[in-house]
Amino acid sequence: MAMDESVRKAILGAVPSLRAFAISLCGNVDRADDLVQETLLRALANIDSFQPGTNMSAWLFTILRNHFRSEYRKRRREVEDSDGRYAETLKSQPEQYGQVEYREFREALAQLPQDQREALILVGASGFSYEEAANICGCAVGTIKSRVNRARTRLAELMHVNSAEDFGPDETVRAVLASGE
């Protein structure tokens, strides 16, 4: 059975965001891409269970997350270090924006508990509603809300910020640099 063109497009369209989510889960780009590939294979094998008209992206995110979780249980020891490796991966990346604040943010994010990090990313970066995020994670909407709140509070603590001024002059400096003068 050939793949429906609209299904193919919807799947490919979700790939960039799936990758970003996968990297945030497992902290390693190569592993993340394998995770995305396994997700796509699973999705296509079960495409009949996808309900046309519903959110393809949310469906794929659910598969990816469940797959990651079952792998996680299987290979607990190996993956237990994922937060540490995530931090390592980040350190080895070139500092594109050349700013301390940005690096500090990513290191703080890597220190969050898995549940909080994924909730924060689904709602704050992937653009899912609390309801969609709750469906993806298989928990109550209230649980997602409290995880997101705890994640934000913890991030602020880790970065020692109480107000926006505490973020330092980076924003201004960047604006000046960007102006080219």
Added chain:
Amino acid sequence: MNERKPVGQENTMEAAASRKKSAAKPAKLGRDVQARLGQQLRAMYDEVVNQGVPDRFTDLLNRLNNNGSKDGQ
């Protein structure tokens, strides 16, 4: 003058009290802080999103599609 000291002390105490207060309730983040954290989060995420779809995934879907249309291969 003697009068100045108590005033200074009072200010210090007030400052200490307000520090204590802000440390005691870290749960409530200002909107500006939340906005800034959100900005950072999206910047990090979008860095990956902006890489688009790597060839391996386009190839994978094309391959599966072709296999599928060849019926049984």
